[in-house]
Amino acid sequence: MALDVVKKESSFQAWVEHPASHIVHHDARCCEEARMWFLGYARSMQISALSRYELRAPTWLSQLFTWGPSAWPIAWCELVKMKTLDCGVFAALAREAFTAQGFEAHPAQALLSFNPTCTTHWKGLWKKPPKNPLPEPLKDQKKEKTHATFPWIGNEVVYHELCVLEMEGNQAKFYDSTWGNWFTPDQETGFGALLALRTECPRLLHWGDKIFSYGEWIDL
Amino acid sequence: MKKKIYITGMHSGQNPSSGLGIARCLRRAFPDVTLVGVDHTHGSSGLHDSIINEELLLPQWSQIQDDEHAAFIRARLEEGHLWIAALDMEVYWLSKHFGTHPHLLAPNKEALEFTAKPAVKILENWPVSSSAAGEFAEFQVPDYISANLPDAEIHSFLRTHCWQCWLKSPYHDALRISSWSVFERARAYLKSNWKTSNLFLQRNVIGNEETISFAAHQGQLLGAVHLEKLQLTPEGKTWAGRVKPLDESMSQNLGQMVQQLGWTGGGELEFVRDPDGRKWIIECNPRFPAWIYGSALMGANLPGKLISHLWKLPLLEAIKPSATFTRVVYEIPTKDAVGLPRPKDPSTFTWATDGKHGKGGPSFSALLPNLEEQSTSEVVPLLPLPPANLAAEISSIALFFSEETPSRISLPLWTQQIFETLHQKVQTYCATGKPRIQIGYSVKTSPTDHHLQAAKNCGFYAECITQKEVQRALNFGFAPHQIILNGPGKFWPLTDNPITGVQLLFCDSLEEFSRVLKAKEQPKTLGLRIQLPQIHSRFGNTLSNYQDFEGLLSALQDLKRIKRQPGLAFHFHMPSWSIGLKRWIEALESFLYWCKGLEQLCDLPVHTIDLGGGYFPEDLEKLNLAALGERVHSQLPQVKTLYLEPGRSLTQESEILFTRILDIRKNKNTKANSSEARAESDTEVIKEIVVDACIAELPLAQAFPHRIFFQEAGRVPSEVARVPLGVAHVPQRKTFALAQPGKARILGRICMEDDILGQNISIPPDVQIGDLVIFGDAGGYERSMSYGFGRG
Numbered sequence A: 001m002a003l004d005v006v007k008k009e010s011s012f013q014a015w016v017e018h019p020a021s022h023i024v025h026h027d028a029r030c031c032e033e034a035r036m037w038f039l040g041y042a043r044s045m046q047i048s049a050l051s052r053y054e055l056r057a058p059t060w061l062s063q064l065f066t067w068g069p070s071a072w073p074i075a076w077c078e079l080v081k082m083k084t085l086d087c088g089v090f091a092a093l094a095r096e097a098f099t100a101q102g103f104e105a106h107p108a109q110a111l112l113s114f115n116p117t118c119t120t121h122w123k124g125l126w127k128k129p130p131k132n133p134l135p136e137p138l139k140d141q142k143k144e145k146t147h148a149t150f151p152w153i154g155n156e157v158v159y160h161e162l163c164v165l166e167m168e169g170n171q172a173k174f175y176d177s178t179w180g181n182w183f184t185p186d187q188e189t190g191f192g193a194l195l196a197l198r199t200e201c202p203r204l205l206h207w208g209d210k211i212f213s214y215g216e217w218i219d220l
Numbered sequence B: 001m002k003k004k005i006y007i008t009g010m011h012s013g014q015n016p017s018s019g020l021g022i023a024r025c026l027r028r029a030f031p032d033v034t035l036v037g038v039d040h041t042h043g044s045s046g047l048h049d050s051i052i053n054e055e056l057l058l059p060q061w062s063q064i065q066d067d068e069h070a071a072f073i074r075a076r077l078e079e080g081h082l083w084i085a086a087l088d089m090e091v092y093w094l095s096k097h098f099g100t101h102p103h104l105l106a107p108n109k110e111a112l113e114f115t116a117k118p119a120v121k122i123l124e125n126w127p128v129s130s131s132a133a134g135e136f137a138e139f140q141v142p143d144y145i146s147a148n149l150p151d152a153e154i155h156s157f158l159r160t161h162c163w164q165c166w167l168k169s170p171y172h173d174a175l176r177i178s179s180w181s182v183f184e185r186a187r188a189y190l191k192s193n194w195k196t197s198n199l200f201l202q203r204n205v206i207g208n209e210e211t212i213s214f215a216a217h218q219g220q221l222l223g224a225v226h227l228e229k230l231q232l233t234p235e236g237k238t239w240a241g242r243v244k245p246l247d248e249s250m251s252q253n254l255g256q257m258v259q260q261l262g263w264t265g266g267g268e269l270e271f272v273r274d275p276d277g278r279k280w281i282i283e284c285n286p287r288f289p290a291w292i293y294g295s296a297l298m299g300a301n302l303p304g305k306l307i308s309h310l311w312k313l314p315l316l317e318a319i320k321p322s323a324t325f326t327r328v329v330y331e332i333p334t335k336d337a338v339g340l341p342r343p344k345d346p347s348t349f350t351w352a353t354d355g356k357h358g359k360g361g362p363s364f365s366a367l368l369p370n371l372e373e374q375s376t377s378e379v380v381p382l383l384p385l386p387p388a389n390l391a392a393e394i395s396s397i398a399l400f401f402s403e404e405t406p407s408r409i410s411l412p413l414w415t416q417q418i419f420e421t422l423h424q425k426v427q428t429y430c431a432t433g434k435p436r437i438q439i440g441y442s443v444k445t446s447p448t449d450h451h452l453q454a455a456k457n458c459g460f461y462a463e464c465i466t467q468k469e470v471q472r473a474l475n476f477g478f479a480p481h482q483i484i485l486n487g488p489g490k491f492w493p494l495t496d497n498p499i500t501g502v503q504l505l506f507c508d509s510l511e512e513f514s515r516v517l518k519a520k521e522q523p524k525t526l527g528l529r530i531q532l533p534q535i536h537s538r539f540g541n542t543l544s545n546y547q548d549f550e551g552l553l554s555a556l557q558d559l560k561r562i563k564r565q566p567g568l569a570f571h572f573h574m575p576s577w578s579i580g581l582k583r584w585i586e587a588l589e590s591f592l593y594w595c596k597g598l599e600q601l602c603d604l605p606v607h608t609i610d611l612g613g614g615y616f617p618e619d620l621e622k623l624n625l626a627a628l629g630e631r632v633h634s635q636l637p638q639v640k641t642l643y644l645e646p647g648r649s650l651t652q653e654s655e656i657l658f659t660r661i662l663d664i665r666k667n668k669n670t671k672a673n674s675s676e677a678r679a680e681s682d683t684e685v686i687k688e689i690v691v692d693a694c695i696a697e698l699p700l701a702q703a704f705p706h707r708i709f710f711q712e713a714g715r716v717p718s719e720v721a722r723v724p725l726g727v728a729h730v731p732q733r734k735t736f737a738l739a740q741p742g743k744a745r746i747l748g749r750i751c752m753e754d755d756i757l758g759q760n761i762s763i764p765p766d767v768q769i770g771d772l773v774i775f776g777d778a779g780g781y782e783r784s785m786s787y788g789f790g791r792g
């Protein structure tokens, strides 16, 4: 990766090697019920008076859950009872919602630029114990899980998970599932600017003048 | 003599005009030109900016002498100065009172006609693009209708577009319309504020706002930019945005448009890009936008290009591929030569800020030119006649009406026809359609004998919401297996032995569900009313969080465990007339998705679906039963019966309210020298009448438009024999008339400010005290929700 600022970060290697997050399904009634509820809820939240649009981004996710630390791995039957979820879960849920609408949605990962003052706050936020309620059967696993938090926050760069849609003509659309907005290929600098992107789409994707192949980090 | 550039529209507030932005562009391009800021309001803030060399404050537009002002502008232009018009209304005024001039930088009359709202006709000439999705116009116009159409048509348009529309004047202002009462207020406000009747309603489009701004001279496109609005003020004005060069094909199309129109000056195409990428035109403005300096920052100085072209001045530009800008607010010293308006004396104000608003003093519209309309716009279409049978029945009753008023009279023939029509429609569907459709008549809407009888005759079931209604239905002859029990109060009044052994019972909460499971008698089918996430309702079982969903699943497990297990049903009810038919269909799809999921998770087949009522009469007629049945069947093939529970749609039109006129009030034209008075000096027009009914008899008078009829009283010729009720007969007399649109209103008899029974109608000039005024559409909730008031 050509960007010096990224390479200076101690977690650099961990970020670029980290696979996108996926939700665990216990293959049992617990997760079936939870997933059905989520999909039913997603379907209802798409109700719109102006019904002619095909694509309806799940911006309501941020009303349903708060962004913050959540332990990995996480299963369907656990996450539906959580108040706080991290960007990996947001991205996985957004993929479910887009897929249910009939779109090809794939995981995407990003490295974003922020200033050290911001990242210090986030590090503090991630050190606090999660606010999520832990149901009885899960309590034993708690210790193991909190240790599993991924070091996503660097000094001036953070790792973030997104959702990429494969549109007509292999055009990509990058959706920030945590904050409910779309990235544009216009070059951005400054607070929250995109430094690099990676997708897990099995086909080539075009975005502005960039081309993405499966798993490859692209500098922006 | 040094040539000057006059720029109008200098106010820079939270809803800024473009003048200051244009001036800043020109100052950036040409440090030495003389800029003259022009405005008609003392308080126009941009005049104080130091980049303005001279300030010219003129009287308010309402005090402007058209010829005098035109001559003044012409004299400046003849001297070689330029005039840039930065206000829409001023551009229209110029086209009407001034015409064109080589030094006037504003589009001509024809260009204005072809770009007028809402159709923006010139865009039809843009080439059609094609893609995999088919051919589509570059810009589409969101559906719109004139606000002069009969109220019933407007109500229908608003229902169709789910009460998400804009009411717009042809020049300025757009108000959000979310209900009928909001519409009526907005229409009255815009009509009086803009002195126009050319208002129109347009459906709202969701998406991102973008605009294209351009500069042209005599049909030659000099430059254009594309703006994506990134931040908006609460009024919808640009606060921050990204400016880009216009793409090539768009640029070519724009070039052709400008050429066809011979455009001169600035211009702006405002549109919304919807989530599917389609572009919906909002309007075409005949001037530069107020954010135009934002594009100069990027290097595309459109006003600069215009002046550079005209005066052959060199213009240096370094264009960036894309740049963002934002607005800020900061303070500048005022100029003594301009000063500030003195605030009004506050002693009679309601709020201390009343006199100190940016646009304080005269109303906003007084600060803009008044464009008197052509008479063609005043033509108001006649109301469509009500169905012949309905009109005939009303008139035959009205002709011989002699009872006390107010009096609600039923229309037996029309009632029968409405019930029969639905019955036939269901029968036709059931011959082939799956699942079966069963109508449950909503008893609460109108529990009269004749309505219950009509329902019974058609084989409809009785949908009840209390134990009292169940008793009423049973006493009337409905069998228990013809009763549906619904709502949160179905066990009122409380007894030890409530009736539960009905055909269909829907629980409003899980608590109620578990009580019903323990009741002695089980309904044949037991169900839960579902409250969909996002559709706000106080009824039913919520699914908005996972714990509620788990509770629902466990209740269904309880159902599986009881001995004589009733069939499983789900109920969804949202009045389509208040959320709009399109949204209703979407909500239905979501409801069926939940039902399907619950069916799979619990391994319990859903036998019955109930879709409730709340259809507007016209919408029920339009409802396609076959499509509805197919929708349900495809998702839930095990559903045997689909229930619909109409009430309003069957009864609203089936009764009328007779009232008599108590007072007639006419316009006295006391302001003898006003132009309006001159026009109407020879005829006194009735502005309002008082009738002996009130909102106690018509509680929904302001919720939807009613058909209103007039009938002379006590002037029935003796030779006309009494026509028996029900014989279709329209008397060929002028004395029976349907009220047409107009400016008058009908006031109720009680001393309450909101007792207004009819608005925007015209009243026949020869009505007299004691004549009958008949309100149609007075059945249904107008009956069941009426109350006694002011009767001594």
Ligand SMILES: [Zn+2]
Pocket (backbone or CB within 6 Å): A025, A026, A027, A028, A029, A030, A031, A032, A075, A076, A077, A078
């Ligand atoms: Zn599970």
